[in-house]
Amino acid sequence: MNEKFPLSKDIRLVFKHDPPGQWLPKLPPGCIKLSAGYPAPELTPSQELKEAVARLLDEEGDAPLQYIGSPRTPELKQYIRKRMAVRGMETAADELLVTAGACQAIDLIARILLDEEALVVIESPTYMEALEIFQNYTEQYLSIPIDENGLDTDRLEQVLLDRQRAGQALPRVLYTIPSFQNPTGTVMSLDRRKHLLRLAGDFDFLIIEDDAYGELAFEERPVPLKAMDADNRVIYVGSLSKVVAPGMRIGWVAGAEELITLLSWFKKDLGHPFGEATMAAFLEKTNFADRVDRLSGAYKEKSEAMTAALKKHFPESASWYTPDGGYFVWVHVPGIDAAALLQTALDAGVSYVPGKYFFLDEREGREFLRLSFSYVNETEIEEGIRLLGKVVSELK
Template sequence: MPSLPDECIRLSSGYPAPYLVPAEEIKGAVTHLLEEEKDLPLHYLGSPKMEQLKGQIQERLAIRGIDVAENELLLTSGACQAIDLIARILIDDQTLVAIEAPTYMEALEIFCNYTNQFISIPVDEHGLRTDFLEEILAERKQKGFSLPRFLYSIPTFQNPTGTTMTEERRKHVLELAAKYNFLILEDDAYGELSFGEQQTPLKAMDNYGRVLHVGSLSKVVAPGMRIGWVAAVPEFITAMAWFKKDLDHPFAQATMAAYLESTNMKKRLETIRATYQAKCSVLLSALEQYMPQSATWYVPEGGYFVWLKVSVDTSELLAQALKEGVSYVPGKYFFLHQKEGTQFLRLSFSYADEKKIVEGIKILAKVLKEAK
């Protein structure tokens, strides 16, 4: 992605709305933390407050139906470290990995550091095409080809498409994992950002320990705190902890624990969900009003993103869009085979304010129409 002009409307940015980041509350948590624990959070070994965080995460997971013991949970520096640690213990250069198409670009880059063996499974408006996955697995088994070590999936408010895997498909993919003996890396970064009924994580439906559940507080508190985790069976947690060594962030973890201790997260989540639902509605209404008829998109039920298909090469169009004052992410970055993404683009409704969202869609629609 090229650098963005200062005044550009950032419909590319998958960041929280600035006014939803609790800066003052975190400042208060830091003050309280240092008054209570003095210098302890600033040392290598951390402090008692830091040790509370794992229990707080366990409580938050339990609310969503994921019951894990202490030895089934590893705290990480954000979700990306969690994904990288999983890759380290599960992948070598001969390992086959199943991925969604499209998928989260950072995860794809991480996996490519370890292997070049992939199978891509398409995503539609109902999430991962589990019927397509089943066909590929059956064919590979019949021909004696290798089967995937794991499937990487974002089943809830997927990045970049915003789609959500149906309950039927969730059950199906778990059945396939058991039948064909593969694991599932469930990336649940957006799982708490539902506009309506809360979705059941794959991990909450997993009776056989096949799901490694990755989550973070980046979308519901603050991304710069870098608080993430993996929930998995103890042997995987032990292996990941060995690679992680002592690469914790004691001050950030202690601060987060202090923040969570003093915050009504249920109320905060209600505010966040209502805000993003309103911003998403503004973006969808602007798309309906201004986009050319050839453009199509999925309607998300939560998360940050809307995924568009248009009739031009979105990578070639980006320079003109930036010149006019709006940014997006070209679809090619979300595919293993980038040519598959030439007519797609990702828009984010999370970061820009509602007025800027409408203005940005007007500009983008104009650029698209002039490109024909």
């Protein structure tokens, strides 16, 4: 031991909550990864990105490798603005900040908007990593359930009215994934989107719209909340992780200019010049609309394969939402403990994510599990669901 820096073996890091990433166990070799919310390997543009890097360095030399970065970097922001405009969201350059994926965007938003007194409305269930982020800043939450039409805004309104009448604190922020939600795959209905925006005005809170999956619609794409936002209450979080490659770490946040200025002050990593320039070079040579259509078609087929396999191999008591886009199927199996069952499933050769990680109160997720159809092929989907169905049926 270095006496200048002594450390006791008894020192422990104390967490109020489980450390991040506890939902991702070590997987045995050959395991069918129904837990993996990753893009399909065959649809990830490895060769195109390789060519983009070569073109970038050939044309610009060391510029993309320096702090100031490539002249292509501003082009990435312009591309993002154009994609948003296609979906009804007109955004000025000073109303958008490029981030290292959606998680950095959410963390920056939480850093400037939340404190120990801040009340946050979350969906139940919700994206586990967003929940982990918010728990770094506040312990005050309202958890509102989701059904097949997304966030139950009638329930939300009643809770807010009750709190207002009782003189209790009202929320500062509401976090939602309205389109192809993680983990449920559900879509908030148009009527509920309108209702939510009205509630934000009536009760004076901001909405964080996480739209990571919004372009991956099997049929018609939902209208983003941001496109319906007349009062600038929606802070929009986007990502290229699901439609290009998550390892590129390209996300963004769009909102009021004052908000974006504050976010940029707290973003101390000097940007990501090489990754942003590479993405810009890739997009120069890509018909992105065609790419998204191809992804959506492929994931639709995978989704249909998974729901067909669930009907074939799972007990009749099981139920799930049939997704219209995104990556996930959310399964309810009455009577099981999904977390306790995971090791048995892993031993059988298949993985999933137990539902408890998506709830503020983990007990609410006991009988649920999240399955992903995005990463695996249709043969693996069929076999993985067969194995998992056998494990579930033997337990019951």
